[in-house]
Amino acid sequence: MPVGNITRGTTNPNRLRRVDRWISTLPVLRHTKDPLVVDLGFGASAVTTVELRERLLHVRPDVEVVGLEIDPARVESARADLRKWGMVDAHPPLSFELGGFETPLPDARRACVIRAFNVLRQYDESAVDAAWQSMLAAMQPGGVLVDGTCDEIGRVATWISLTPGALGAPGALGTASGPQSLTISLRLDGLEAPSIAAERLPKALIHHNVAGDPVNALMTDLDRWWSIHTGLGTFGASQRWIATVESMKANGWPVLAGRTRWRLGEITIAWGALGRV
Numbered sequence: 001m002p003v004g005n006i007t008r009g010t011t012n013p014n015r016l017r018r019v020d021r022w023i024s025t026l027p028v029l030r031h032t033k034d035p036l037v038v039d040l041g042f043g044a045s046a047v048t049t050v051e052l053r054e055r056l057l058h059v060r061p062d063v064e065v066v067g068l069e070i071d072p073a074r075v076e077s078a079r080a081d082l083r084k085w086g087m088v089d090a091h092p093p094l095s096f097e098l099g100g101f102e103t104p105l106p107d108a109r110r111a112c113v114i115r116a117f118n119v120l121r122q123y124d125e126s127a128v129d130a131a132w133q134s135m136l137a138a139m140q141p142g143g144v145l146v147d148g149t150c151d152e153i154g155r156v157a158t159w160i161s162l163t164p165g166a167l168g169a170p171g172a173l174g175t176a177s178g179p180q181s182l183t184i185s186l187r188l189d190g191l192e193a194p195s196i197a198a199e200r201l202p203k204a205l206i207h208h209n210v211a212g213d214p215v216n217a218l219m220t221d222l223d224r225w226w227s228i229h230t231g232l233g234t235f236g237a238s239q240r241w242i243a244t245v246e247s248m249k250a251n252g253w254p255v256l257a258g259r260t261r262w263r264l265g266e267i268t269i270a271w272g273a274l275g276r277v
Contacts, residue, residue, distance in 0.1 A: 002070035003134060004041075004100035007122045011043040013051070015154040016117055018185040019146060020055045021264070022159075023113055028142050029056065032112040035063045038103060040135065041119035042067040046078035046096065050087075052115065053094050064092045066111075068099035101131045103138035110140040117159070120203045121149045128204045136164045136177060148183075149200045155187035156200050160271070179204075179271040181256055184222075186265040188237035194222035194244070205274065214275040221248060222267070238263050 029035060037056060039049040049067040056063045069075050078096035082088050097104065105111065114135050120128055128147075135145050141164065148159025165177030182205070184197045198209045198219050208215040225247040232240040245262045249255040254270035261268065 002098055002100035002104075003102045004070045004119075004131070005123070006071045007041060007043070007119060010152070011045050011048050011118075012152060012154070013047050015150060015152070016048045016052065016115075016157075017055075017154055018150065018157040018264075018266075019115065019117060019148055019159055020052050022183065022185070022261075022266070023052075023115065023144075023146060024055055024059045026113060026144055028112050028140070028144055029060050029063070032140060032142075034109060034112065034140065035060045036105070036109055036111050037063055037065045038105070038111040038114045038138075039065060039067045040099075040101070040103065040114055040116040042069055042074070042078065042096070043118070044074055044077070046081040048117075049078070049096070050081075050085075050094065057092075062092050065094050066105065067094075067096040068103065069096070070098065070100040072098055101134040103135055105138060110138055110143070112140050112143045114139065114143070114145045115148075116146065117148045118150065120147055121206075123203060125203055125207060132162060132178070136162060139164045147202050147204070149202050149206075151200055156196055157185045158197050158201050158205075159183050159185075160202050160204060181268050181271050182274060183266055183268040186241075188241050188265045191226075191237065191265075194226050195219040197222075214273060218253070218269065218274065221251070221253065238265070241265060 039052055042049045053065040067078060075096050075098050087094060120131055143164055145162040146159050148157060150157035160182055161180045162178055163180055186194060205215050209219060210216055225244040229240045229243040232243050242259060242262045245255060245267050254273050256268040256270060
């Protein structure tokens with residue numbers, strides 16, 4: 001039986017564009033010999049799975065995408081969409097299968113990337129670690145699990161990257177199994193305060209945005225530096241954001257990546273800074 005609970009399943013076209021853009025840069029996607037990507041919990045519509053495939057094809061033309069859902073009706077609906085769109089025999093393959101956190105894949109294959117977005121948000125925090133471990137067990141060495149959440153139209157998104165932990169594996173974010181980083185990605189135009197992301201933190205973090213916790217310190221510092229650099233908004237919201245991220249880094253936050261990502265409204269923080277094991 002598939003492992004998990006049926007979620008609300010709501011989704012919208014282009015909702016996951018921010019995380020898809022980030023996934024497309026992962027080294028493992030370029031270097032793996034088996035570019036198998038899983039969209040776990042794709043919901044009531046196949047649209048975001050199809051969009052993921054289209055975006056990844058630009059960087060890995062032989063990428064194979066499998067959408068997994070624990071609701072048989074959603075799997076059948078997604079397959080019907082493939083027939084409607086003339087994609088049943090798409091190459092490389094796009095398929096939809098019944099499955100949950102156990103991540104069933106054919107022929108003992110393993111995924112190089114698993115995207116599990118807006119899935120664990122609907123569970124208790126106590127269920128997160130077991131779900132992570134189950135998905136990580138289905139991954140290639142050096143693979144990346146992306147557990148995230150976003151708003152309904154994709155303007156606010158956050159995600160945790162996790163690896164199965166394989167020393168020296170190409171594309172690995174770290175050598176230890178488990179969480180490696182938290183990324184916050186925001187639409188900068190019209191942004192009042194970066195802490196709007198607190199409402200969309202992944203389940204492992206959302207309940208820790210309280211005084212004295214590093215998660216709350218992260219939200220507070222982002223707002224503070226965003227406010228301090230208000231004047232740079234004259235030159236564009238991206239310049240203001242870049243200055244905000246630079247100030248975060250200069251004041252001790254272990255910021256990963258560089259300006260290319262910052263310009264997109266992203267900031268990625270090494271997991272250890274959030275005080276989580």
